[in-house]
Amino acid sequence: MRIFLIGAGQVGFAVVEALHHDHEITVLDTEPLRLAALSERYDVVTVEGDGTSRRVLAAAGVKNADLVIACTSRDEVNLVAGMFARREARGATTVIRTSNVEYVELWRVGQLDVDFVVCSELETAHAISRIIGVPAARQTDIFAEGQVQIVEFDVEEGASQDVLGAPLRDARIPRDSKVAAVIRGEEMLLPGGDEVIRAGDRIVVIGSVEAAQAWSALLAPEGAAVRDVVIYGAGRVGSAIARVLIDQGIRVRLIEASREKAGEVAEALPQARVYNATGVDPDFLERERIGHANAAIFAMRDDAKNLYAASLAKVHGVKFTIGIAHEEVSVEAFEHAGIDVSVNPRAVTAEEIIRFAHDPRTKQVALLEGNRYEVIDVTLRDTSEYIGKAFKEMPVRGALIGAVVRNGTAIFPHGDDVLQQGDRVIVFTEAADAPRVVSAL
């Protein structure tokens, strides 16, 4: 596939990193330094120029593209570039990134002249709401219209004996779920029935939404359902998260240091309680019982502030902390410092955008552990050699089928189940193997 990418920022980088193996990519950006850094690492064509100029777009060869992605950090640039690309490259799919939820709403009602709109803030908010739904999870993704959930857990000492220390075939794991992978140190295992889960492992579970919650209860028995969340920072990310959580019936408290922004968000979200405070004043934390919250989300602009506020919140008793890491390097720093989950909005955005570059048979892709593993939702080819085969007879070769979607309903297969024509399968694999796995199915 020929991909034309406008914007070589963090999102652009992540998109290139995920797609450069299998696709021809042309990257357009106004900043030569960024382009140089990109071409040093990946085999892509780079063009220096302004994405809002139709002439520049035409000269860079946008009309040969199959997919045009506008992912600069500026909405207006993306909108204009997407619009021009649509005129220049008639057959291409255009995807633009935006940070304004209003554009997403306009696009949904067909008022924006592009094929897809990806909103970083909204995607981040949804990612966080999925994590909140499964408190023990490090990361979760939803597949098959919400019927299948992929969850990554850290297994700790306190986990239930139902899953710990016994071979998987004997362990009492929740119904309708499957352990897709065990990550032990640097090693990744696709577990058979003899595998034993140990404390310190990181596991990937594929299952129904209820099963994911059951796993969460097994692995973190003390972690009750999240009902009370504190969000630090009421900027665009913070307020998008607040809105999504409020819609789910979760009580939200927002802490915002800017008086003006606090006023705005208080007017926009009547159900939230808004404080105009820095959130690092110990008197305030004590008086408002911030430590009683089930979870705290740190969505301020500055990663350093997020890290400090999160540490302080931990000291005050918040059990579950989620940090928004605007810089990619912060993700590791956050985890190292004890923040339970960190989310990089640009990585989340890139992941959404990458989905459009896949084989038409693949519906959805999720990336785990940075970009090392992928979960793919793919429809079987009619000529696939696996049709009619029982699961227990299937060879294990670097991939594992966690769920089957048949006529729109998700099935969590057992050894005797057989794949049928037209089935969609949800497969876990290493990212490097993904193209091979997809073509084999």
Added chain:
Amino acid sequence: MSSSRAVARQERPTPRLPVDVRATANLVAVLAKYLGVAALFPAVVALWYSEPVWPFLATGAITCGAGLAIERLTAEDVRRVGMREGFLVVSVTLLMTAAFASLPFLFVGGDQLGHPIDAYFEGMAGTTTTGASLVTDFDELTKSLSMWRQFTQWLGGMGIIILAVAVLPRLRVGGRQLMESELPGPEVAQLPERIRQTARLLWILYVGLTVVLTVALASLGWLGIDDRMTEFEALAHAFSTVSTGGFSTQANSIQPFSPAAQWIIALFMLVGGMNFVLLYRGTVSRRPSVFARDEEFRLYMALVFAASIALTIQIWGYDIVRSEEAVRAGVFQAVSVTTTTGFATEDFALWPVLSLMTIFALMFVGGSAGSTTGSIKVVRHLLVGRVLRRELAHTVSPEVVMPVRLNGAPVDERTLRAIAAFILLYIGFWVGGTAIIAIDSAIGNVPLGALDTLALSANALGNGGPGFGITGPFASFAPLGDVSKVTMILLMWLGRLEIIPVVVLLTRHYWRL
């Protein structure tokens, strides 16, 4: 032409005042010029009943003539009246309208109303829809003068300036601020229509309601249900009800009329206490859901309902009257006092202390913003309650940010401060007025009780009407001394304009740069 005008402007000395008094005088004079024409209505009534026509013709001639003369004198100052002049315009216009209303009383008021202070009191009580009357002998009033009393309330109810904004091309610009000063209630509901359109629909609805009520009351007479409800009485009481005024042609207010008439009047007093913009949307635009969604409307209805039940229980319990009569008396008095109308079907001045206290409390409620009622208004109570709740939350958590909302929309902090200022001033003027009336009554040996004095001042300021004791609903304000009457005139004036536009005129800041 334009160059000569520029020269003329240069020649004029720099005005020393930041307020353009001449332009204000010009605008008020124009209003007077047109207002004078309204005197033709009682003149027609006088002709019909073969009564002297001259007092009304003279009233009209004097008002029109004075208006024309002042307009000519200030003709070179025809300029747009700005925000600063607005306060002066509305304040002076009300004084002018009250003077216009008082002229016939001055001419043919006789012993009852002929004294200038008495005539002006009656005129002010009419135009501010207070309904506090000095009349002691209703039989002595001519039919035309009686109708004039009722008519002045109707003119003042929806407001002269709103009428002017609706019809005078000159007020097409700059009319909004004038209108907001005259339309009761804080400026929380931004009127979506153009201001002229709004003024028109307010008046159309007002006239429409008056016509409907007149026909409804008159048909009681036609059907023989109520022999006393003639066409004359129907129109006279329709004027007084829709404007929530409270003057009656009868010494015993609404008591002489049939229960059916009392129920109908109670219903229209209740309607008069609603927000007319809301009323228009709900009925004329046929969107009845707006009533259920409006928080002020809900609270208004709830308060009236609760007050009706409280009074009914008391009346029945004290055995003043029983069964349907008790319910009717309870509802009627509750609606009448809450909407600051001042009609009565029972002499509540004779009721026990608990009932007096209930009625006294209701005097401070008022109807909705954008209605024809006086007093504090329900929406202010609602918002002050919410501000208090926020203050209490702030005491616990100083950092919490809580916008005060009305119907889901955040209310501007400036509006909230203005409401707090209004309520403080309201209480201040009420207490001050009480003190002056108490002192004057002590000097003049007027037999006023403590609650009577408090209610008197509250009623004048709230444009309510009758109070307790010797100023009860079936009595008259005539025994009061002149100082008390002048105090009440000032309180009525302040109350009708919701205090702030008038008090602004008393500040140094207004007159100095």
